[in-house]
Amino acid sequence: MKIEKAIIKDAKDLTELTIRSKSYWDYSAEQIEEWRKDLTISESYILENEVYKLTEDNNIIGYYSFFKSNDTDVKLENLFVDPKFIGCGIGKTLMTDFLQRIRKTKFERIILDSDPNAEKFYEKIGFKIIGKLETSIENRFLPIMEMKIKPAHNIV
DSSP states (O other): OEEEEOOGGGHHHHHHHHHHHHHTTTOOHHHHHHHHHHHOOOHHHHHHSEEEEEEETTEEEEEEEEEEOSSSEEEEEEEEEOGGGTTTTHHHHHHHHHHHHHHTSSOOEEEEEOOGGGHHHHHHHTOEEEEEEEOSSTTOEEEEEEEEOOOGGGOO
8 A cells, every 4th residue: 555646537536436435334326416516526626725645556545635824723634544444444544644644734724514423433543523514405414623733843
C-alpha cells in the first residue's frame, strides 16, 4: 500500500469510491443521487485542492482531501474508504498520513464536517465537536469538529 498525491485521471475512480463509501451507511439510492454533485470529485477539484489516495495493487482503496481555510486553519473535506476495507484500519492509516502532513505546516487547527456515522472515528483520533450543521435530511445534523494541533517544528 502507498499514499500519493491524486492526479486528474483519478477523478472518476475517486467519485465512484466516494459514492460506494457513502452508500455503505444505508442511505437510500435517492438520497445518494441527491448528493451526487457534492460527492463528485472532479478533475478541477483535484487540481485546486490537496488530494491524497491510498492504493493497493494499483487500486484506490481510500483517499482524503483538504484545503487551507485561513492562515491558521485547514479543512479536512473528505476522508473515504472503499467499503471492502472499512474496519480494517485504512481510515486510521489515511488520518495518520494527513496529520503527519499537516504537522509539517504552520496550521494550528483542523476543522471538518463529519458524517454522523463517522463521528466516533474522529472522536477517537482526538477531534471535538464544536457545532452542528443542518442537512437536507430532516432532523439530521453534521457534527462540526476541530482538532487543535502543534506543528512538528514547534514540538520540543
